[in-house]
Amino acid sequence: SDEANGKGIKAVAAKDGITAIKIKSGRMLLAYGFLRKVFEVFERFKTPIDMITTSEVAVSVTIDDTTYLSEIVDELKYYGAVEVDSDQTIICVVGENLIEQKGIINKILEALKYFKLRMISYGGSRHSISILVSSNDKKDALNSLNGIFSS
Template identity: 65%
Template sequence: NDSERGKIKSIAAKDGITAIKIQSSRMLLAYGFLRRVFEIFERYKTPIDMITTSEVAVSVTIDDISNLAEIIKELNNFGTVEVDYNQTIVCVVGDFGADKHGFAARVLEALKHIPIRMISYGGSHFNISLLINDGDKVEALRSLHNRLFE
């Protein structure tokens, strides 16, 4: 029964996403770096959908590119900025609590043939979000459905 705890409930996709990666080995670990990055998006009233970080880079996704040129200009002060257009966020919703084993692996296994640009997992126990190219969306949704629901 899909309403039971421990089940994957649904798959959703959001198109029209733009990914922005800011790479800066000198700034990223500096105190206040992320706050300054987020302030730029706040100044331009541009919500962030996803975020991932590493030791040398932070990647975010947005769906409103009306102020993208200005945002990029300001982000360039922090380091190298890369932009990927035509992306899709695929979100798998279910019970991914720490006591559940194998659900994330099943999601990634279903998409092993599709390049994944970003993964957001752990902010909530109820979803895993993946960023892929728009052109891979139909195949990704089909593969996830076949692997998770059949």
């Protein structure tokens, strides 16, 4: 079907200049109000978040405005170990109702299997999946995703 071979994808876009911040905290993450406290740090420094992923022990966010990065990191250290990855790119794959298309996510991830995927955000929108990669991998990752259209 068109969905299974990638024809459900309408566009692929990339946003450069992204910094990923991971806060790892086994003791705090499941605590009531933890995410609110993390978000308040970004709010205090008027720094919007582009992407977010969570697990049992960590929360990762991306920002494109690093004006207050050192201050943000200093405050986040109170909540856990903080890792910062600069020079990242968000690749966004857009399609009509992607969440309903069987096999489309497998095709996207298969196309990116040789790249280190720093974050994946899926489900916030029915029409897109966002993937964070090193900016060094951006061109090759986009070329690989282009293969979905022609297969």
